[in-house]
Amino acid sequence: MLFNTLDFALYLPIFFILYWFVFSKNIRLQNLLILVGSYVFYGWWDYRFLALIVFSTVLDFIIGIRLYDNIKRGGKSKKLYLLLSLLINIGFLGFFKYYNFFLDNFKNAFSFFGYEFTSSSLNIILPVGISFYTFQTLSYTIDIYREKLKPTKNFIAFGAFVSFFPQLVAGPIERASNLLPQILSQRVFSYEKSKQGIRLILWGLFKKVAIADALAPSVDEIFVNYSIYPSHILIIGAVFFAFQIYCDFSGYSDIARGLAKLLGLELMINFNFPYFSRSIAEFWRKWHISLSTWFRDYLYIPLGGSRVSFLKSIRNVFIIFLVSGFWHGANWTFITWGAIHAFLFIPSFLLKNNRKNLNDVEAGRFYLPAVKDVVKILYTFSVVTLAWIFFRASSIDLAIDYISNIFSFDFSSVVFYNPYDNQVLFKEYIYILMLIILEYLFISNIVNFYSKNKVTGLIVDSILFVLILINNPVSDSLSFIYFQF
């Protein structure tokens, strides 16, 4: 089920009424509702893949308890339990997501050396959200292994944690230490929190429906037929994709956080205005925070992080960026995207100024940011956008071609029509500008996103809803990009 569909618009009120009016006094029933509701939500797409989530849940629930018992008895077999969880969870992920990639690359490698490797690719459907819930259950087991977390013996609560529908298919990737205690505690309805939830849902939907979906047809057209377009159209295509992927993914995260608030729960912030970053390091502190902190805590730090020899610390930076790229998809384009970010990050890492800009951009005179900050923001956005071309392109060759065509400096006069409505681009620019201005007002605290003024809040929520309704594409609702990861 997609958040931007009528199905979900009907599902949510039913769920909300059952949650707060029927089962509110019994936390076990509330959690059971979350579990069943989440399975319905997921099964709406393809009920067959529910078996994977159920299996993963049962496996990590049992391993968590056994692992903890083992640790209490001295921990002789604790590595075995951890290994079992890692192998099975990553095994599933590897099979569904990377099987064909590895097979094709093995074939290519063998044929390069003159050998024939015969094995046919499988027609594998990637289960939606597998990367997200696998990482979520993995963090649970690893935290128990590290003795940072006690396992729960409440299977319903654990199942609800793994499959919690607001963030099941595209994050944020929650840690058990944050979400599980909330699921295990009695929830109390909060008027303010619910209003904040609605604001977040509307803001997320606005970004998804009015911006990401509006940009999608132009981006698709430009990336498919890039060879016929002059440089400035290709730049527009790349910039549009930068905003499309941001609005799509951060929109989903906002909706997820808003839904959780409506249910009395808090999810972590996944995006913190990343396009206002003044360096790549800052960008990665603000983009897909739940994934980058996951890799930091479960990969980078165990590898030694920056507290190892110079060469090893460089290696660790590369590993984390390459793995991050590979997590997004089984394609060399994603790995290249990760590598580009690693190369962009390394200079600041070497100069030890990657911990700069820990605070957000601030408003100066006339509510404007400092010129120095604007220049840095523009530079960071430009390099991030160039890297996005590899992320979006279907092959590395195509991405290189695309970038070469940009630098051919062909600015011949071509009018680009949005393939969706056959109109010249206009509202797309307006909405992007609106987004930039609003985000700047939020990040610099000139405007409070959760305005407590009742009338202002009502007007903002109403305007957002109207904008969503009049911008909703009438054709089938577009899926969220990060579902494929």
Next chain:
Amino acid sequence: MRGFIKYILIWFFTVFVLLEFTLRLFDLSANTMPTTSLNNDYVFKPNSSGTWIRGGLAELKNYYSINNLGYNSSINYNDLSENDLNIALIGDSYIQGFQTDVRNSIGRQLEGIINPNKTVVHEFGRAGANIVDYHKVYKQFIQPKNYDFVFILITDKDLERYKPSYMNRGDRVPKKDFTRKIYDLSYVLRYLNINQGIGTHFSKLISNGPESFERIAQEKSIKSETSKKEYINRINLEIINKIPDDIIFIHEKEKLSDYFIDNFNFNFVEIRHDLQPFNHGFDSHWNFNGRRNCATSIARYIRQNPKRASQPNKGVDL
């Protein structure tokens, strides 16, 4: 919780008012087209006109004009002149053509291509019409007159129907009860129902899923070679046999079975999409280019078969 529910209700009311205002200001909502019963046919109200709007941001916004017989056409259908080349086009929504300005319809384009001063095209298009309607249109409007060419746009789906969708269906004009009046007055309700297709989506959601799957499977099987017998059983042979053989069927390659083309003694014109037809995601009908392709294909046929005209020497330069 009470405060929250109050907030939700006030918020929904505010959204309704704001959306109503926005839709009226920018004219984004689909209009209700008046219908009537004319000679027992359920048609659009004759001699009415307006703007046909579809899409979330009114991506499709076209002028329409309903003529004296209730069809979308910029001309009235009166007696035919013997000096003109008279052509009739019968079909469904593609011929009805709300997706382009009525002045750019297939008929008007066809007249322009052949000879604007000596050609008259009458378009009998109605959304959802089928072979039974086409036959009734033929009997009621075409047969009494002396058209030089009669074309029917046809698909496999049209041939499968046994009941007319609008011809001789009696008085089926919806009663204007209170809820209908509210609906007609409200831009928001029409916008959500028609432009955003919520009504259709909702009925799909509650309709019987397995039945729908079965229907899709049947529609797909029509194309397969093994289902020729099934195809014959499915199509309305009784009506097809009543259609005179001087009728020319227009079709798109994908939408009419080769079996029908090869085994029935009619003339066929396949629409060649020389120009790239542009469709909106939410409306797969032809736009200007698609209609141009249709008009060009028909004109090509007429030029190749001038002798089919009742009086080939009408002076029309084919």
